Amino acid sequence: KQEVTQIPAALSVPEGENLVLNCSFTDSAIYNLQWFRQDPGKGLTSLLLIQSSQREQTSGRLNASLDKSSGRSTLYIAASQPGDSATYLCATLGPDRGSTLGRLYFGRGTQLTVWP
Amino acid sequence: KAGVTQTPRYLIKTRGQQVTLSCSPISGHRSVSWYQQTPGQGLQFLFEYFSETQRNKGNFPGRFSGRQFSNSRSEMNVSTLELGDSALYLCASSLDTGEAFFGQGTRLTVV
Numbered sequence: 056k057q058e059v060t061q062i063p064a065a066l067s068v069p070e071g072e073n074l075v076l077n078c079s080f081t082d083s084a085i086y087n088l089q090w091f092r093q094d095p096g097k098g099l100t101s102l103l104l105i106q107s108s109q110r111e112q113t114s115g116r117l118n119a120s121l122d123k124s125s126g127r128s129t130l131y132i133a134a135s136q137p138g139d140s141a142t143y144l145c146a147t148l149g150p151d152r153g154s155t156l157g158r159l160y161f162g163r164g165t166q167l168t169v170w171p
Numbered sequence: 172k173a174g175v176t177q178t179p180r181y182l183i184k185t186r187g188q189q190v191t192l193s194c195s196p197i198s199g200h201r202s203v204s205w206y207q208q209t210p211g212q213g214l215q216f217l218f219e220y221f222s223e224t225q226r227n228k229g230n231f232p233g234r235f236s237g238r239q240f241s242n243s244r245s246e247m248n249v250s251t252l253e254l255g256d257s258a259l260y261l262c263a264s265s266l267d268t269g270e271a272f273f274g275q276g277t278r279l280t281v282v
Binding site: 086087089091096097098099100101104144146148158159160161162163164 | 273
């Protein structure tokens with residue numbers, strides 16, 4: 056069964072710092088990996104999706120990389136801002152691909168606080 | 172375009188009652204999956220539906236059930252509610268690429 060681990064569990068930094076959040080998974084036979092953001096009491100907002108054939112994706116100040124062979128992904132946040140404060144979750148789609156599209160395996164998240 | 176819509180947003184129920192939660196996926200998405208989120212267990216997979224068929228089910232008791240309609244809307248039902256069922260219930264819809272989009276969730280409190 057796929058297990059996803061995120062380190063660190065919590066991170067508190069001053070505004071302007073560049074950050075790296077880590078995600079590792081035990082089974083490399085994934086279909087894709089997604090990074091999400093969750094604000095308290097809210098749903099998940101998709102940040103970046105990396106297909107298994109890709110190595111990285113970028114959106115604005117965010118960059119995510121994927122190394123399937125080592126079972127790792129990183130989310131890089133440049134020039135952090137207080138508005139980035141949230142919990143960041145990574146999730147793999149599969150394995151157990153078959154005909155399944157919907158089952159995601161989640162890490163426990165990294166709770167990020169960016170203070171002014 | 173409209174996102175994933177979950178109703179109701181908040182719900183308070185008494186132990187022993189049953190509850191039905193609703194999810195309307197993004198137009199064109201045929202896969203709908205459900206997750207339970209609690210502080211102690213994190214996000215746990217409940218089940219996934221595709222074209223009205225349950226394709227995958229997580230490790231939850233039979234009190235948790237769901238269905239999907241021909242318009243891809245989905246409902247999940249929890250019978251004989253227990254205090255431990257208090258959680259944020261999240262629904263996600265997916266494209267064929269597998270990218271998942273989540274709704275805002277339904278916060279269920281069992282008292």
